[in-house]
Amino acid sequence: MIERRLFEFYFDNGTSEGVFNAVYAYRNPDGGFGHGMEPDTASPESQPLFSIMALEILDEVGYLTKEIILNDFMPYFESITTEKGGIPWMFRPKSNYPCEEHFKTVKEWAALSTTAPLLGVLEKYKIDIPWMKKAEEFVWNEFERIKDKHIFCYLCVSRWLTFLKYTKNQNKAKKTINNLKKWIMVDGIICKDKSDDGWGLYGKPHSLNYAYSSESVLYSLFTKETIESDLKEIINKQENDGRWNTWYGISEGTKLEWAGIQTLWALKILKNYDKIEA
Incomplete structure (x- = not known):
C-alpha cells in the first residue's frame, strides 16, 4: 500500500x-x-x-x-x-x-x-x-x-x-x-555487466543507484554516457506486465512485494531523468 x-x-x-x-x-x-x-x-x-x-x-x-x-x-x-x-x-x-x-x-x-x-x-x-x-x-x-x-x-x-x-x-x-x-x-564496486541478473540490485550497483538524479551529490562521478546507458538498460529490464523484478523474497508473495518496491524506484529514477512521457 x-x-x-x-x-x-x-x-x-x-x-x-x-x-x-x-x-x-x-x-x-x-x-x-x-x-x-x-x-x-x-x-x-x-x-x-x-x-x-x-x-x-x-x-x-x-x-x-x-x-x-x-x-x-x-x-x-x-x-x-x-x-x-x-x-x-x-x-x-x-x-x-x-x-x-x-x-x-x-x-x-x-x-x-x-x-x-x-x-x-x-x-x-x-x-x-x-x-x-x-x-x-x-x-x-x-x-x-x-x-x-x-x-x-x-x-x-x-x-x-x-x-x-x-x-x-x-x-x-x-x-x-x-x-x-x-x-x-x-x-569492482560498480557492476558493469548489464547481463548480470543482479545488476542494479543489492551488492551489484550501477551509476543510478548512487546518482538517483542530476541533483545528487554523487552525480558528478559518472559520465553522461554512463548515465544514459544505464537508463536505457533500466528501460530494457522492464517486464511485459510493467514490473521490474528483484531476486529478493522468501516467498512468491514477498517477491511480488519487492517487485513493487523496485518498480516504484525505477519509475522515480526515470522520472528524475525525464524519461517518462507525459
Whole structure:
C-alpha cells in the first residue's frame, strides 16, 4: 500500500496525507514501525530500520514536521539507543513470522545506517536535543571505523549522505564525501555487466543507484554516457506486465512485494531523468 500511495503521489496527483495514512498503518503502540514494512520479515514488532524508513518517506513527500519527529518518533528512538549513542539497524524478530535468515542472527548493536539518517533529519528540521550530541560522536567514529566497508550498499550510502548534507560540521562532511566518491569508483564496486541478473540490485550497483538524479551529490562521478546507458538498460529490464523484478523474497508473495518496491524506484529514477512521457 505504501508503494501504491507513493505512486499516486508522484504520478497521479495523490496527496501526502494518503502516504502518511499508509505509513502509519505499520505503527505500533511503542511508536516504532513493524508488521513487514520491508518484505524480508513479516514480524509485527517495531524495528529501527522500518522506523527510519517511515521517517524518510514522510520527509520525502513533505508531510514530516518538527512536531511529528519529536512526538511520534523520538520517544521510540531514544528508548532503543545503545550505550554508544546510536540506534541499532534491526532487532532479531521475537515471533515465528517468516523472515530472511540474516534477520535471525542480526547484530543488535548501534548502526551507522540508521543513526546517521536520523541525525540528518533532526538537523534538517532545526531540532536540537541532548540525544544528538552522543549520537553524532558515534556517527563520526563509525565513519572512521568502517571506512570503505559497505560502500557497495547504495542504500547505506544514501542514508549517510542525509547526515553529511545537513550536519553543521561541513568540513568533516566534505572530507567524508570525497572519501565516499573515491571508494565508490574503486574497480569492482560498480557492476558493469548489464547481463548480470543482479545488476542494479543489492551488492551489484550501477551509476543510478548512487546518482538517483542530476541533483545528487554523487552525480558528478559518472559520465553522461554512463548515465544514459544505464537508463536505457533500466528501460530494457522492464517486464511485459510493467514490473521490474528483484531476486529478493522468501516467498512468491514477498517477491511480488519487492517487485513493487523496485518498480516504484525505477519509475522515480526515470522520472528524475525525464524519461517518462507525459
